[in-house]
Amino acid sequence: MSDSPQPYRVLARKYRPRNFRELIGQDAMVQTLGNAIKRGRLAHAFLMTGVRGVGKTSTARLIAKALNCIGEDGHGGPTIDPCGVCEPCRAIAEGRHIDVVEMDAASHTGVDDVREIIEAVRYAAVSARYKIYIIDEVHMLSKNAFNALLKTLEEPPAHVKFLFATTEVNKVPVTVLSRCQRFDLRRIPAELLAGHFAHVVEAEGVGAEADALSLIAQAAEGSARDGLSILDQAIAHAEMGEGEPMVTATQVRDMLGLSDRGSVRRLLGLLLEGDTAALLSGVRDQYALGVEPLALMRGLLELVHAVTLVKAGRDVVSPGQSAEEREALADWASHLGFAPLHRLWQLLLKGHDEVAGAILPIESCEMALLRIMHAATMPDPGELARLLREGGPAAAATPGAVAAAPSAGPAANLPATFEDLIEALWQKGKGQLAQELHDCVGLVRYAPPELEYRATPQLPSDFATRLTQTLREMTGSGWRVTASDAAAQPTLLEREEAAKAEARADILEIPVVKAAMAAFPDAALVETDQPEQWSA
Known part of the structure; x- marks a missing residue:
């Protein structure tokens, strides 16, 4: 009679790391542990934290093997490279070692469960070098359970080690964190x-x-x-x-239910070109192929983010990226400014959130993309205000202005120039902000509701936060105020001082003034209370 086949083991269990060499993406932690073992500087408690599936529990088991390995000859000591063949290594790997106790805190949350550990730690290990307690999802322990564990955790017997794992380290009391050596396991690239x-x-x-x-x-x-x-x-x-x-x-x-990269690139191209019929047709084609509307919105977000990074000068390389995609990213980055890209990102992000909670996902996706296409042709609010102010009805009748007018709302009333913004702040009683803008801000770009500036050393560190909040309250629009190291215009104060210096020099060159200054060497040219009037 033939033996029955072995039950299938899912890949996630079959390919769990058996040693630290197979633990991918956590090199810094492995190096720290290795050095601690070599130098005999082992903590009595370790806390592994990170998102799901990055190796927290697997790391705890590997540490247990590393501390209890006796080598193939039976005479080895703690090592970062456990042999995997000695009895302690095999028993720990198979989950049957009597001195390595695993506890799931999600199902053992009470103080009674912890009390069992406290009672057991008094006794020496049966067959291993260390008695090790692995507590998974430790944040699930109750407050009383944590309190009961504190004293033992701080001063455990020399033969006991605690290994904790959690996905929500913020729920672990600080009193516990301070008694553990913490390792933050990173997301694996x-x-x-x-x-x-x-x-x-x-x-x-x-x-x-x-x-x-x-x-x-x-x-x-x-x-x-x-x-x-x-x-x-x-x-x-x-x-x-x-x-x-x-x-x-x-x-x-x-x-x-993913969309391929080529399809997403085509949709973004249609979105930017304003081809409504082709865009809607492309969206429905993807939906018919099984692509989820939310995945489609996410793909567009990722693509806009990639374009922005290329625009900022960062080399974007991701798995599976083709030469066509790199060429498309470079082309968009060369033609699109930061302001349109930021606007596109915000609109896509809003559309993504709408689709995520929508009763009709595909319809919400189409409406969101149509809104984005409409907004893509809108002039900046400052430009619209200028057109309406300077060009009159003819300028306002342009297709972009007509499209923007119903949706611009308060944005159409934003201060058109940097100087107008300062004047508006004075009129609203915001004299300190107005003075800071006047004296300490070198303008890089003003395109309401966006302000990019270069700060002087005298500008307070909280300036951007205060100005953003004040402008939102004044105008009803969300502003983006950012500091920059780009080339900037002189501050208004510097411009005024330069103009005064130039006017002073011109006055001193007047023949009568030159003669007076020569006749009266102690005379000085001073400014009167009246602007642009001088007296000697």
């Missing part, structure tokens, strides 16, 4: 995840396209466990060919 998944599919005898693994890595959002779960699903979804199953990027997009 998509590039590392994709490489890890490549090794996994190779070990599983499965074929996979590089783009497919990149898509899975991006969908995992830094979590190895989430990524392996998605990969497990993708392998099950893959079609069986003549030999091994093949995971393709198209299948992964279909499975996750």
Whole structure:
């Protein structure tokens, strides 16, 4: 009679790291632990925190193995590279070591559960070097349970180590945090995840396209466990060919309801061109292919963010990025200014939130994109105000102005120039802000409701916050006030002083004045109370 087949183990369990070399993306923590073990500077309590699936519990088990490993010859000591073959290593890996106790705080929250630990720590380890308590999701312990643990946690017996893991470190009392050596496990970069998944599919005898693994890595959002779960699903979804199953990027997009990058680029191009019919048709085509409206909005957000980074001079490289995409990003970055990109981002973000909570997601997506397309042709509020003021009805009748007029609201009444803004602040009784703008601000760009400036050393550090709040209250519009290191105009105070110096020099060159100054060497040219009047 043949043996029954072994039950299938999901990839997230099968490929848990067995040693610190297999723990990806946490090099800083591994180095710190390794140095502590070599130097004999081991803390009595460790706290691992981070998002789901980055290796908190796995790290705790690896630390338990590292501290209790005795080596293949049975005479080894604590090591950052446990052998994995000695009895303590194998017992810990299989979860059967009597001296390594794992407790799930989510189901053992009370003080009685902690009291059992407090009673047990008094006794020495049965067969291991250290008695180790691993408490997962430690933030779930009750307040009384934490209080009961404090004294033991601060001064445990030398043979006891505590290893805590949590996804919500902010819920752990400070009194507990101060007694632990804390490790913040980082999200794993998509590039590392994709490489890890490549090794996994190779070990599983499965074929996979590089783009497919990149898509899975991006969908995992830094979590190895989430990524392996998605990969497990993708392998099950893959079609069986003549030999091994093949995971393709198209299948992964279909499975996750993602839009491919090329489609998102085409939609953004149509959005910027203002082609309404083609845009709506493209959105419906993606929806018919199974792309979720929320995923579509997210794809557009990611693309606008990438364009903005290129505009700012940062080299954007992501898994699966094609030459066509890099060319498109560079082209958009060269033609779009920061102000339109920021406006596009804000409108897409608002549309994303609307789609996320909408009863009719695809309809909300279409309406959001139409609103964005409409706003893309609008002039800046300051430009609209100038057109209406200087050009009269003819200027206001332009298509952009007509489109903007119903929706601009209070934005059309924003101060048209930097000097008008200062005057408006004086009239509203905001003399301090007006004086700071006049004396200490070098203007880089003024395009209401955006103000970019270069500060002088005399400008208070909270200036931008105070000005933003005041302008919002005055105008009813949201302002963006940002400091910059870009080239700026002189401050208004510097301009006025320069004008006075020039006027003084001109007066001193007048023949009569020159003769008077020569006749009376002690005379001085002073300014009177009346502007632009001088007396000797």
